[in-house]
Amino acid sequence: MASSNTPAVNEEYFKSYADLEVHALMIKDKPRTDAYRDFIQKNSDLFKGKVVLDVGAGSGILSLFAAQAGAKKVYAIEASSMASVCEEIVKVNKYENVILVYQEMMEEVELPEKVDVIISEWMGFYLLHESMLTSVIVARDKWLKEDGILLPSHAGMYACPVNMTDYCNEKFNYWENVYGFDFSPFLMRSLSAQMQQPAVAHLNENQLLSDRELVARFDLKTMTMSEIEDFEEQIKFTIKKNSDLHGFAVWFDVRFTPDLGTDQYGLTSRELSKSLENGQVDTNTTNSSSTTGMNHITLGTSPTDPETHWKQTVCFLPAALQVNKSDNIFCRLRFSQDESNLRHYNISMEIMEDFSSSSESDLDEEEEEDTESHPVPCDCGASRCTLIRAIMEKYDAEQNELEMEAEFTDVSAEVQAAQAMNDSSCLDMDNSLKDDSTSAEKDES
């Protein structure tokens, strides 16, 4: 798959980054900017006399940190018109002999030399939205010296089932009675839109229904483009309390641990989660590596971390699922770059009976057996069957209203899911954050 996008997509994308407010939002995101500043200041030896490449320099804040730490040369690459602001900021801070600003796309720039360090703030919602990581990989392959480092060096994505009662009350239930009027047509459209596009919201710890589980982990030094084009993970969540489960939240962390080898990441998701939980790799703290003396930093964006502008991303189920403490929820999460806009991802969730019926090629054969042991609807209590029942009940209740809404060209995802359940042995919900980059950047980075 191509590493860049269509010119129209890129034009729109870089136009959104010409907005001063977007850069103000990012710089004022203290956990974010502090993480970069702290790592650079606490590990200035990595920068002294070194050549640094800042991929997507924006207003130039990371380039300035690097120059301040003693970098010999910093190449600040910024494709948007923010590059001219960056150049002025560099000048007024008297770093024009160290920091060279290029208003070009990273993919097209020609540098005079290879670099020791690549620094970049490329993360989007749920880590990968915007797909800017591909530009960092291009920069790495072309411009990083063999023994060079990337900052951040590692990234992880996590998921957790969540309760969204307050959000649903505010966003949906409100429309049931508006000044005494029935606003259900508004509600139906609002529900339908929510199924197509995840919510980006700050959650609190009470909304988490299980421990977080790892979805994917990337080692920036060695990863390939194909790792982020299309990937999936099967995850078992063990529910911690009786609640309504409305969907799955996804968030990420990035680590500044360039001295840690890839062996850490050969661990299975569960083993790695355990080692993270046991503090083998510190989270949201600075910590000295016993072997290299490097100060490690992790920038976390979970509901328990200090709030960042990335918040958390929540993909909704078609209907709330009642869950009880100790229930196991078997889920397959898939992220695939949208072919028509590589800066977007399609996110799909499948709730499964268990992982024994996980192979897609087996699905057709298992479907028949499955329908025999689990008729639709089924009262066995398994999460998938309970969800199917909830969707059917919701579907029945809403059917009349939907039929009256004949002008709907885009049938709601709920209905699609309810129809699909008759011929699928798993539930598959697609969500993609289809905000155009303008609204994404306005609201978040």
Ligand SMILES: C[S@@+](CC[C@H](N)C(=O)[O-])C[C@H]1O[C@@H](n2cnc3c(N)ncnc32)[C@H](O)[C@@H]1O
């Ligand atoms: C998330 S912002 C970070 C800005 C700045 N580094 C900071 O930390 O405040 C990403 C920046 O990278 C720029 N960018 C993204 N992809 C790029 C590419 N391929 N080439 C050049 N600039 C790029 C965007 O225009 C945007 O200004």
